[in-house]
Amino acid sequence: MAERPASRLAERACRVEPFHVMRLLGRARELEAAGRSIVHLEVGEPDFPTPEPILAAGRAALDAGLTHYTPAAGLPALRQAIAAHYAQRHGVEVEPARVLVTPGASGALQLVFSVLLEPGDRVILGDPSYPCYRQMLGLMGAEPVAVPLGPETGYRLTPERLEAAWMPGTRAVVVASPANPTGAVTSLDELRALQAICRARGAALIVDEIYRGLTYDVPDTTALALAGEDLYVIDSFSKYFGMTGWRVGWVVGPEDAVAVMDRLAQNLFIAANTPAQHAALAAFAPETTAVLEQRRAIFQQRRDRLLPALRALGFGLPGAPDGAFYLYARLPEWLEMDSMDFATRLLEEAGVALTPGQDFGTHACDRHVRLAYTRDFEVLDEGARRIGEFFADSGSTKKKPQV
Numbered sequence: 001m002a003e004r005p006a007s008r009l010a011e012r013a014c015r016v017e018p019f020h021v022m023r024l025l026g027r028a029r030e031l032e033a034a035g036r037s038i039v040h041l042e043v044g045e046p047d048f049p050t051p052e053p054i055l056a057a058g059r060a061a062l063d064a065g066l067t068h069y070t071p072a073a074g075l076p077a078l079r080q081a082i083a084a085h086y087a088q089r090h091g092v093e094v095e096p097a098r099v100l101v102t103p104g105a106s107g108a109l110q111l112v113f114s115v116l117l118e119p120g121d122r123v124i125l126g127d128p129s130y131p132c133y134r135q136m137l138g139l140m141g142a143e144p145v146a147v148p149l150g151p152e153t154g155y156r157l158t159p160e161r162l163e164a165a166w167m168p169g170t171r172a173v174v175v176a177s178p179a180n181p182t183g184a185v186t187s188l189d190e191l192r193a194l195q196a197i198c199r200a201r202g203a204a205l206i207v208d209e210i211y212r213g214l215t216y217d218v219p220d221t222t223a224l225a226l227a228g229e230d231l232y233v234i235d236s237f238s239k240y241f242g243m244t245g246w247r248v249g250w251v252v253g254p255e256d257a258v259a260v261m262d263r264l265a266q267n268l269f270i271a272a273n274t275p276a277q278h279a280a281l282a283a284f285a286p287e288t289t290a291v292l293e294q295r296r297a298i299f300q301q302r303r304d305r306l307l308p309a310l311r312a313l314g315f316g317l318p319g320a321p322d323g324a325f326y327l328y329a330r331l332p333e334w335l336e337m338d339s340m341d342f343a344t345r346l347l348e349e350a351g352v353a354l355t356p357g358q359d360f361g362t363h364a365c366d367r368h369v370r371l372a373y374t375r376d377f378e379v380l381d382e383g384a385r386r387i388g389e390f391f392a393d394s395g396s397t398k399k400k401p402q403v
Contacts, residue, residue, distance in 0.1 A: 016135045021355040024343060028353040039383040041371045042353040044180060044326065045244050051283075051291045054243065058279030066278050072265040073258070074101025074250070075277045082250055085284045092224045100258050100265065101250050103272045105210045105236035108251035109136055110268065111261040112232050115253075116172050116204055117142045124165055125174040126157050128181055128328065128360035128368070130208070133174055145170065148363035151318040155182035155328070159193045166197075172204045173197075177223070178211040181360050181370040182328040183321025185218050192226055199230055206232045210249070211324040213240030213292070216300040218322045229254045239324075240292060241283045246276040299325050302373040302380060309384035310371070313391060327371045328357075330364075335391070338366035350390040352383050 021042050028038045049055075061067075073079065079099040086092045102108040109132065117123065119141030125133050127146035134144040147165045149155045157175055173194060177186040186194075191207065198205045207223035212235060223233050236249035249272075251261070265271070282288055303320065307327060311317055316330030331339060339356040346352050357368035373380060 012139050012141060016139055017131070019131065020340065020343075020359050024347055024353055024355070028347060031347070031351065037351055038347075039352045039379055039386060040375065041373070041380075041383050042355045043374075044239075044372050045374060046239065046242050046295070046325070047374045047376075048242050048295050050242050050246070050279075051288050053282040053285050053288045053291075054241070054279050057282035058246075058275050061275045061278035067274055070101075070271045070274050070277060072269070072271050073262045074099070074272060075274075075281075078277050078281055079250075081281055081284055082252075086222060086224060086252075088284075089220075090222050090225065092222060094224060094252055095255070097255050098252050098258055099250055100253075100261050101248065101272050101277060102265065103249070103269050104238065104247045105208065105234050105249040106132060107247075107265075107269055107272070108234040108236075108249045109133070109208075111264055112206055112234065112251055112253065113137060113140055113142065113172075114264055115257050115260050116206075116232075118171075120169065121171040122167055122169045123172045123174060124157075124162065124170055126155070126176075126179070126361075127363040128155075128357065128365065129174070130176060130180045131359050131361075134361075142171075143169075146361055146363070149182075149184075150364065154319065155179065155184040156186050156190060157194065158190070159197055162194055162197055166201065170201065170203050172206055174206045174208065176208040176210070178214060178321075178323025180211065180324060181326050181355070181357075183324040183326050185215055185322040187218070188221050188223070188225055191223050195226055195228065195231065199228070204230045204232060206234065208234045210234065210236045211239050214296055214299060214325060215323040216296075216303065217320070224252060232257070237280050237283055240296070241280075241288075242292070242295070243276070243280065243283070246273065246279060248272050248276045248280050299373065302375070302377065303327070305377055306371065306373045306380045306384065309381070310387075313384065313388050325372055325374050327373065328360075329369055329371060331367050331369065332391070335394075339369050340366070343369060345394075346387065346390055349393075350386040352386050352390075 032038050079096040082099045083094040083096045086094045122143045122145050124145045126149045137144045195205045232253040234251050237243040314332030343356040355370040357365035
């Protein structure tokens, strides 16, 4: 048998796909450097700065020399603060021993997948959904099973679709609420029904709540209200709390699983960023919450500004998303290009950057794009104006919108 060449790369690693949006973002930066004006509606990151109380706590940690390793499971004080936050905001009691602090929600996903899955296991998730789910699963040798979701279910995974998609070897189901890219929010009753199916079949329910807090027309809830030893909830300080670059997240799970994840974290990460953990202690302060709630209201206003503008241009948006800060829009029926071509040409010709649906799965992805309403009204209005002009000037339309 021929030996494997020393320089050969692992096939599982090579199969990991890039973010198409990062290629477009790189090109957008090049165009900006050349003097072009670019409207950024592509990156899922709040435009607001980290709230001042969090910044002050981070500065104080640095000034005090708090830069050494913390325990792998996180600062005890932060684990306690996260547990207290669930009690105060949602009335849900969580033992701090069930909380493990991670390098962002991505670190939490890696730990949860690692503690639950063996190579060849299957994990059910929605399509469209956050692309890193399927990329992480593939890298670990697990098989993602995508369930097509559309406006007919509000882009939510229903019990009927979950049961129809179930396959031998399914070990977990992933649900994001609020969801990226659709903004769909799954209610506690709906999650309870999904959990019952998982429990009956011996699988875990993983709920990604990284956009928790950013809800608009529905209650702000947490899946931890369901309880159970088969439930894992992932969250982060990135989105609602405005700490994307600080890279601090967490997972809440059964104590025995958290103990194993603690050992995994020791080997994979050592620990989350120490000054960032101290800064995050201020994320739950009343003065911080007041700022964050004002920003949540602004996000809702931005949604309500961009949504009708896109509909007027011919995009398909059957309902207003209840959470996150995205619009997952179907391209106008008369537009004779797929979403990748549209995103590429729109950037080059009109200076508007958005995310093609191909980043989020395969179900109708070539007819959808994601727009992030993480910019001021003026920027959103300018983006809509440029898209309208692009449609009017494009030679690939069967009819042209009124602009």
